[in-house]
Amino acid sequence: MVANPCIIIADDHPLFRTALSNTLQSELSQPQLIEAEDFSSLQQSVEANPNAHLILLDLHMPGAEGFSALVFLTAHYPQIPVMIVSAHEEADIIHRAMDHGASGFLPKSASVDTMSNALLTVLNGNIWLPEGLTDQSVAGEEELNIAEALSNLTPQQFRVASMVSQGLLNKQIAYELSVTEATIKAHMTEIFKKLGVHSRTQAAVAMGQLAVHPTQTLDEFRKKTPQLSS
Structure with a gap:
């Protein structure tokens, strides 16, 4: 200890x-x-x-x-x-x-x-789980892929992505982080690239895959809104 x-x-x-x-x-x-x-x-x-x-x-x-x-x-x-x-x-x-x-x-x-x-x-360096549970994988492939993409974001990009998922606009995020809107736009470009999305809405849906109770997958969203996926 x-x-x-x-x-x-x-x-x-x-x-x-x-x-x-x-x-x-x-x-x-x-x-x-x-x-x-x-x-x-x-x-x-x-x-x-x-x-x-x-x-x-x-x-x-x-x-x-x-x-x-x-x-x-x-x-x-x-x-x-x-x-x-x-x-x-x-x-x-x-x-x-x-x-x-x-x-x-x-x-x-x-x-x-x-x-x-x-x-x-x-x-002490060990794993602890409630009695009767074993460590088995249940997360879906899309969720794991999004988690891996998020892990590639810088700390600042992660904060920006989190604020986007909360519905904040670029100017609001810029104000909260005390940076310029241009800086936020640059972060957004990198976030879209790393998450493999093309819009703020898709980014928010992707982040939503890590919610405790996700409402829909990114694939489902893309099928419903193909005009936003091109």
């Missing part, structure tokens, strides 16, 4: 962050705990702490779509294990998280003892 481990807790609910912090404080020796309430603060936290020992990640981080934050972290910070901590307990969601590189999946309904065991297991 690493002494004084650095752990990033990424969850938008303050009460749950406090509960996790209390558990970690009681189970570990003087852990360094860093809290993030949205994807932007999560990015800042990992950039400032690239040698963190563990990230505890909620699937519903404001500013990121479902598994996209997990894809970003495993692509850009592969040295930091990521454990998903979520209220979703469906087996297919747990298996999809593992497909996208998670080191474990902890249901929020878990007891304190189970939570402690899970955290210690992952901190």
